[in-house]
Amino acid sequence: MNSKNEGIEMKPIIGQDRQEISQYDITKAAHPGICFFHIFFKFCAFFSYLFLGLIISSTLFQYILIMIFHAFDFYTVKNITGKFLVGLRWYSDFTPKGDEVWRFECFDKCKRSKIDSSVFWTFQFGASCAWAFFVFTNVLSFEFVDIIFAGIGASLSWINLWGFYKCSKDQQRKMKGVQSYLTKKGLQMAVQS
């Protein structure tokens, strides 16, 4: 019994350390491939913005590659990564009258883990802040062409971040709504019985 107790006491402490270290361990995530692509396109965009000039001499192809990576990153995060890693989706739809409506949806069916959502939010927020920083430095140093590409990256990242933030706020609000409704019902039933 003693050794068992010791084992049980020691486990939480070791588990805590491991948990903090492995919060970004993609191999243990529920969707490792999708986590990889989430990071991959962002990394490609940053790499091509910063270092592609050293590899390819034609600035034209640098520009094209940067734009392609920005577009791929935005599409991947909006349609694929958000759906699988955090179960949220935002898009615009049309009412029968023809008005445009923005929909923010949350989806609980998909198998997800904490690692998925921490990877998603960290890298999205980090990339957005990094692009904003690049825009700022380019504005200060008057490099107009770089402002365009960093600006596009920053605006696409922040748009995605805003969309998913609204989704998650909606989701939290709805969860609170469901909880309060259920507790009210529970209390009512307890009072009646």
Added chain:
Amino acid sequence: MEFEVQENQANNSIQGVINLQPQVNQVQAQQQEIPIKQTDLQVSSTLEESVAVTLLRDLRQIGVKLRCVLVPTMSTNNARELRNWDLWGPLVFCLMLALTLSMSGNNDDGPGIFATIFVLIWVGSFVVTLNAQLLGGKVSFFQSVCVLGYCVFPINLGALFTLFFSFFYLKMLLVIGCFMWSTYSAVGFLKLLIPEQKRILALYPVILFYLFLSWFALIV
């Protein structure tokens, strides 16, 4: 009981709707919240689909819109298709046009032309759309940018073909043909959404926009 029913069903998604009305005089969109309602079956099915299905669906929508633009009949079906805007088509055509024009023979400022065309198309679409909205058109911002972007495709074709010919007047004829094609498609969609008296005022910038792009395609 409503929440119990929602939990029992196979699909657990919950949806809230925020309404954004594009009114010209407001800086921020008005937001009204409609209470929670259950998603319908069609929407929930798109949440469960795989990556490949998502990609194919989006590509097919781009193809459908492209066909609507290239064959500019004034049917309501076309108009409805074009209302489901997406900005991927315009991005692809913009990149293609910028690439074609900056790679053609008689210039040595390729990157400059690329950046110029890119900025021109997006800022131009933005300005033309803003103009149409300020004149009282009931046109949503993204829909209009989407249509203007898709209608750049004929100019794209024209620019590609002018790479192969060197006789100037032939190139001019080709580019003029593509310009009229683009303008006819764009005007056909946009004129339905603008009040009668201000139609010419709203459509003149569209014509100017495509004229400038075609001239660029011809000269470069």
